[in-house]
Amino acid sequence: MIIPLRVHKIRGRLAELRILASCVVPKSRTGLMPIEFVFDTGSSRSFISYKDALRFNLPINSFRLLEYGYIAGSTYGFHEFMHGVRFAFKDERGELARLSMSSFCVVKPTKIRPGARTDAERLPSILGLDFLVQNGLSFHFDPGSETAWFEKK
Secondary structure (H helix, E strand, C coil): CCEEEEEEEEECCEEEEEEEEECCCCCCCCEEEEEEEECCCCCCCCCCCCCHHHHCCHHHCCCCCEEEEEEEEEEEEEEEEEEEEEEEEEECCCEEEEEEEEEEEEEEEEECCHHHHHHHCCCCCCCCHHHHHHHCEEEEEECCEEEEEEEEE
């Protein structure tokens, strides 16, 4: 199974690798929702952004705080809120590839200073290396053809 990623470029340079997933989120009041994730090879933890958590209408303040992290110049709290999150991605044939994670976090800014809310709203949802490990996926990137994909054998 191959799940293609979209290579996003800004001014002709590689900026990020994106993937659209339909997610079933426990504790959500909305059920199934599309989320665009950015795949980050430097992130050990996957999370749903503050903005997407608000779209899912998740009760963020009731989730257990796991740790604090520094992202893009701001401090965020990583709140564990879900167990058994399910994802559906389109594979290379256009068929649904179903994957899951045992737990997931939402990030929330620790302080609302001028501009902090705007920064938090710009922060994307992230799929990190834990997503690959839990699902037995490998990551491939060919800069020559500007293609990237996850693969499960």
